[in-house]
Amino acid sequence: MMDDLRSFNRDDCRQAGIVARNEIRKFVRGKKLYLCIGIVILIWALMTFLPYVFGDGLHGTAGSIFGSYIMWVTLICLLLGVLFAAGTVVSEFEERTALVLFTRPIKKSSIYLGKFLACYAIEALMILIYYLASFLVAVATGGGSMDGFFQSLMLALAYLFAVTGIALLFSSFLKKASTAVILTFVFLLMLFPIIEAVIILNVHGGTWWLLDSLSDTIQTCIPALQTSETGAVHAVRDFFALLVWGLVPGIAGFLIFQRREL
Amino acid sequence: MCLSSESPIEIVNLRKTFGSFTAVDGLTISIKKNSFTGLLGPNGAGKSTTLKVLTHLIDATSGEAYLNGIDVTKSPKAALTGVGTVVETPEFYSYLTPRETMQYIGEIIGLSEESISAQSDEILTKVKMTEWADKRIGTFSKGMRQRIALGQALLGEPSVIILDEPTSGLDPRGMAEIREILKNIRNGTHDLTILMSSHMLHEVSDLCDRIALVNHGKLLMYDEISKITQPTGQRKLTVRTVAAVDDAGLAKIAKLDHVISADRSGTDIGIVLDMAAGDCRSQFFRDLAAADVGVCGLSEEDSLEAAYLSLIKESK
Numbered sequence: 001m002m003d004d005l006r007s008f009n010r011d012d013c014r015q016a017g018i019v020a021r022n023e024i025r026k027f028v029r030g031k032k033l034y035l036c037i038g039i040v041i042l043i044w045a046l047m048t049f050l051p052y053v054f055g056d057g058l059h060g061t062a063g064s065i066f067g068s069y070i071m072w073v074t075l076i077c078l079l080l081g082v083l084f085a086a087g088t089v090v091s092e093f094e095e096r097t098a099l100v101l102f103t104r105p106i107k108k109s110s111i112y113l114g115k116f117l118a119c120y121a122i123e124a125l126m127i128l129i130y131y132l133a134s135f136l137v138a139v140a141t142g143g144g145s146m147d148g149f150f151q152s153l154m155l156a157l158a159y160l161f162a163v164t165g166i167a168l169l170f171s172s173f174l175k176k177a178s179t180a181v182i183l184t185f186v187f188l189l190m191l192f193p194i195i196e197a198v199i200i201l202n203v204h205g206g207t208w209w210l211l212d213s214l215s216d217t218i219q220t221c222i223p224a225l226q227t228s229e230t231g232a233v234h235a236v237r238d239f240f241a242l243l244v245w246g247l248v249p250g251i252a253g254f255l256i257f258q259r260r261e262l
Numbered sequence: 263m264c265l266s267s268e269s270p271i272e273i274v275n276l277r278k279t280f281g282s283f284t285a286v287d288g289l290t291i292s293i294k295k296n297s298f299t300g301l302l303g304p305n306g307a308g309k310s311t312t313l314k315v316l317t318h319l320i321d322a323t324s325g326e327a328y329l330n331g332i333d334v335t336k337s338p339k340a341a342l343t344g345v346g347t348v349v350e351t352p353e354f355y356s357y358l359t360p361r362e363t364m365q366y367i368g369e370i371i372g373l374s375e376e377s378i379s380a381q382s383d384e385i386l387t388k389v390k391m392t393e394w395a396d397k398r399i400g401t402f403s404k405g406m407r408q409r410i411a412l413g414q415a416l417l418g419e420p421s422v423i424i425l426d427e428p429t430s431g432l433d434p435r436g437m438a439e440i441r442e443i444l445k446n447i448r449n450g451t452h453d454l455t456i457l458m459s460s461h462m463l464h465e466v467s468d469l470c471d472r473i474a475l476v477n478h479g480k481l482l483m484y485d486e487i488s489k490i491t492q493p494t495g496q497r498k499l500t501v502r503t504v505a506a507v508d509d510a511g512l513a514k515i516a517k518l519d520h521v522i523s524a525d526r527s528g529t530d531i532g533i534v535l536d537m538a539a540g541d542c543r544s545q546f547f548r549d550l551a552a553a554d555v556g557v558c559g560l561s562e563e564d565s566l567e568a569a570y571l572s573l574i575k576e577s578k
Binding site: 022029096261 | 320338339341349351352357370371414
């Protein structure tokens, strides 16, 4: 099983790229991408225009205005990760396209990597655009400094990586794409926070490594959003911790996918 | 040990278990080069499991399965290079057109752009999908999808093609189309070894030159189809007459050359022909017409079916 990874060579990378390109084509020709774009635009538009509908518009420093947009980033990451990644592996089995792709001279590691890359690339692009659009509004309407933009962006991308890894794990062992999407969503949005809350209540200190705690850093790394209750921000540490959160379930998902039979 | 030059497909002591159920039980077979072999056996005999191991859709519990001399259980990517497959009724990416599907598969197997383009056109013509080459597969019928399945299996001019019930689930027209395509593929010029599992004996006898019969995960027989269907050098025919023949008419038929026996049942006469000296059917038909017993129909017993049922019964 691990031989598959150890002997990964240039041709395997080429094939992973072909799988990724095909996966992106699937997204572009499907409805999911446009649904996600619609949701992200809606969130951005509500944050931008609602203050003008119900008040005097956007006020404050560029940092605080930017921060108000970033409050929704974890939810957007979760939505994107679940919608794109949770169905990507399982659909090959459910729709029986695996009978064509898997019987070709291609390693399962190339297929898995290609799918991971495709999902992550399209999700990351949407987050990047959301950040840029929010940044532009913040700079155009607010004054003062805009510190923490890149730190927050990198942390958001790392969080996205974690969500994608977890979604791929669900996608690797479930039988239906719809079940994988729902379960991943319920797990990340409800069960995981409950488990984390219990851990935080019972373990005093040392819970920074929990996914929810790490995702808070996406906001708290922006100085304008820091309060007296915000402790020291460890952006680099949290960035790598989020990568581990993506890698561990991602690799676990691969091992399950590797063993999965038709 | 593997004799890849003479046996592009070689299975050695293959075993596959699912819990306590043994689907393939020490199967060993060497498929002759350039043959079209039909893999036959009752439901649960281990045909599909064997083909799924060969195409690396499932892992073997033990044993070896070589494709062109490379063990697919150890080096699946290398073993599947130069191999075309159609397993069951595969689905295709509904958002792709047949041409884009060929492009995708062609890129996966490492063909150049020029080669993919040239081969796609040729293959789509061969499988009669030129008209739909640029329409999305999502709207296609099962028969059309199966033709694309056969088409993609031909990409890269494979030396081995593995087919798992390629006409399963198709309507009679779809079956006939697939059979015609397979005949054309078989009659192509380049070296090609085909292994096809099927439940349809007439399909196997129409397309294949060799038969491998499996039951309970074991090989019962692997031989030329003619040797399996005529082991005793006899052929059974049923002649239907306009009215039941009388004793004199029956005796006249029984005395014709090469007739071993003739039995009457209403308007049907069961005849056993002696074919030991060669195919004597045309002479028998002439003699029968000359006997003037009022023949209005004639059918030949499916000898493959008889041999199949006999071998399966013996193996129980």
